Amino acid sequence: MDNSVKNGVAKARSQLPVGQSLLSCEECKCPIPEARRKAVAGVRLCVGCQSKSDKRQKEVSKVHRRASTRVC
Template identity: 60%
Template sequence: MAGGWASDGAVQEQIDSSLEDAVARARSQLPTGESLLHCEECDAPIPEARRQAVPGVRLCVACQSEHDRQQGGAAGYNRRGSKDSQLR
């Protein structure tokens, strides 16, 4: 049930669009190509099990964890425009 100028499915369309954007962003960050034998950052050996589990891996677990922690602040847009988001 939409109100005002929005069509009946507008809220679900916004949710679907936000989800599609998040999936596309996550897929774009997946490694591609051949896995490295040693980490790009610290030169530690990358275990065979990790190279098989994540094709194209370039970082060891410790460096990947640090990289993920630094990238954690990237949130998508709040397309809904709720009153709460406008007050922040």
């Protein structure tokens, strides 16, 4: 399961040209504010999912993985 998620992310990254931002979060489908899309080239996640994603990548441990709270 983890592998398919990683592959999906890698695939999405390689398919999206740099500078192209998504209108809605790839993970929770919430709309991404225009300011964020302009600030972050190629943004794919809303702020909440992005920080969760960052933490996930930094902490391989699952200890800190909490219930998926939607911030938007």
